[in-house]
Amino acid sequence: MNCIAHRGFCGVNPENTVPAVEDAASRADAVEVDVRICGSGELVVCHDETVDRTTDGSGPVSAHTAAELAALSVEGSGAGVPTFEEVVEVIPDDVTLHAELKERGTGEGVERLVDGAGCETVVSSFDPEAVSEVERLPTALAVWEAEGAVERATELGCSFLHANLDACTPPLVERAHDAGLGVNGWTVRESGETDRLRDAGVDGVMTDFPEYCPSAD
Known part of the structure; x- marks a missing residue:
């Protein structure tokens, strides 16, 4: 099973920052980040609609320029909210980048920014419309529930x-594999959850903590 560092191993790093991505890339098979559009039009890496939870700033991501977001401090680390381009630049060629689209209108920009990058990129979203925007990269449908998931992804x-x-x-993993889909399970935050996913037959584990990577247990 592959180990996918959720938000750059956000259990031990300031989530979705360049330092987090760099650290996670040295320890995992893949790194997952969240992508939004900021007020000045660039794609930036932030999970929430606002910066309130993770930074010393406040307000919607869409109300801040990329420069203003970069000047914030994520979780007191001094690292700002990065652009997606900055994240792409630090992903090694042998590490897969997982870009989760948090809103529509981001797919084309993600494809453009990873053009020429050496790393493999998988683009995911809970929103089928956002997934549909992606034309040239492998995609993933993110789901909370199993019912109808394989059919929708297919x-x-x-x-x-x-x-x-x-x-x-x-049963879900078997149906997905029969349909030609790989399955990555999220989000491992406790001991034993990696074993549950292994027993289910998944292909990858998304985790906040490096100690719960399949290779570490």
Whole structure:
């Protein structure tokens, strides 16, 4: 099973920052980040609609320029909210980048920014419309529940299904594999959850903590 560093191993690093991505890339098979559009039009890496939870700033991401976001401090680390381009630049060629689209209108920009990058890139979203924007890269449908998930992902032409821990049962994984889909389970935060996903037969584990990577247990 592959180890996918969720938000750059956000359990031990300031989430979705360049230092987090660099650290995670040295310890995992893949790094997952979240992509939004900021007020000045660039793609930036931030999970929430606002910067309130993770930074010393406040307000919507869409109300800040890229420069203003860069000047914030994520979780007191001194590292700012980066652009997606900055993240792409620090991903090694042998590490896969997982870009989760948090809003529509981001897919084309993600494809453009990873053109020429050496790393493999998988683009995911909970929003089928956002997934549909992606034309040239492998895609994944993210889901909370198993019901209808394989069918929806197949209809979208996805290569992967990103399923919540509780949805990652052996029957779901078997159906997904029969449909030609890889399955990555999220999000491992406790001991034993990696074993549950292994028993279910998933292909990858998304985790906040490096100690819960399949290779570390």
